[in-house]
Amino acid sequence: MKIDLNIQPLESWIQTGKEPLLIAGPCSAETEDQLVATAHLLAKTGKVTALRAGIWKPRTRPGEFEGIGSIGLKWLNRAKEETGLPTTVEVATAKHVEEALAAGVDILWVGARSTANPFTVQEIADALKGVDIPVMVKNPVNPDLTLWIGALERINNAGITKLAAIHRGFSSYEKSAFRNEPMWDLAINLKTHAPGLPIICDPSHISGNRDLIPYISQKALDMDMQGLMIESHIDPSVAWTDAKQQVTPAALAELIANLTLRKPET
Ligand code: PEP
Ligand code: MN
Numbered sequence: 001m002k003i004d005l006n007i008q009p010l011e012s013w014i015q016t017g018k019e020p021l022l023i024a025g026p027c028s029a030e031t032e033d034q035l036v037a038t039a040h041l042l043a044k045t046g047k048v049t050a051l052r053a054g055i056w057k058p059r060t061r062p063g064e065f066e067g068i069g070s071i072g073l074k075w076l077n078r079a080k081e082e083t084g085l086p087t088t089v090e091v092a093t094a095k096h097v098e099e100a101l102a103a104g105v106d107i108l109w110v111g112a113r114s115t116a117n118p119f120t121v122q123e124i125a126d127a128l129k130g131v132d133i134p135v136m137v138k139n140p141v142n143p144d145l146t147l148w149i150g151a152l153e154r155i156n157n158a159g160i161t162k163l164a165a166i167h168r169g170f171s172s173y174e175k176s177a178f179r180n181e182p183m184w185d186l187a188i189n190l191k192t193h194a195p196g197l198p199i200i201c202d203p204s205h206i207s208g209n210r211d212l213i214p215y216i217s218q219k220a221l222d223m224d225m226q227g228l229m230i231e232s233h234i235d236p237s238v239a240w241t242d243a244k245q246q247v248t249p250a251a252l253a254e255l256i257a258n259l260t261l262r263k264p265e266t
Helices: 033-044 070-083 096-102 116-126 145-157 186-195 204-207 210-222 249-255
Strands: 023-024 050-052 087-090 107-110 135-138 163-167 199-202 227-230
Touching: 023 033, 023 249, 033 070, 033 249, 070 087, 070 096, 070 186, 087 096, 096 116, 107 163, 116 145, 135 145, 135 210, 145 163, 145 186, 163 186, 186 199, 199 210, 204 227, 210 249
Parallel strands: 023 050, 023 227, 050 087, 087 107, 107 135, 135 163, 163 199, 199 227
Antiparallel strands: none
8 A cells, every 4th residue: 555645753843852752631621620720730740742632522422521612722722821731632523623723722633533434534634724733643443544544645635744643542342451452553554654654642542441551651652652642630530531541640740750761672
């Protein structure tokens, strides 16, 4: 399979001096206080490069919390002003892209459910034409490497050269300790097909459970992935979404400090 992505190095759009590159923040922005307080604690660790928060949440069933919506963009801006952390949100429609761009969000990401739908990805890509903003593309929920590559190509064809992939694991019917099977081979294959493409691992959505996050994070670093996206909440026990997999900023700092940066030579 030939893929020809025109991409700029990661260093051109995100600070990579801190090792490992860490994007952290709550699964969902819930209240202004929760988001801003979490951001302050994350910034204080000195280990976080960008703040993530979902404001439009793709939920499996209706009636669950579907995200705080556009008001969250204001909260993200306040968190950025007060902490200096650049911000990133998930966009799933052209309207989300327009609103996020108008609000000054620094980095966008495409979620796993959107990547699985070429119409949605194309709609997002069309809304990005002529815009210079970094975009991270999560793998599709299903283990289909070509679908992941296709989404990256669509965004790249729209002129987005600050591009990265996020590996968040894949749905599987197999009984597993993981919420989403890592299927590391797929990420390795992506690297082989697109050698210059940065890949960031999302251990939170692979694990589904905070106890497994250190193991998955270490594995990602051992595989030379370029960074980690980890969900962190000021009080995970009361989180409105993904409570079991979120960690406090203090636990996150400890987890990162315990990672070995380079695989020991054998
Ligand atoms: C998220 O990052 O909170 C999220 C919804 O992730 P995914 O698209 O990987 O399921
Ligand atoms: Mn989540």
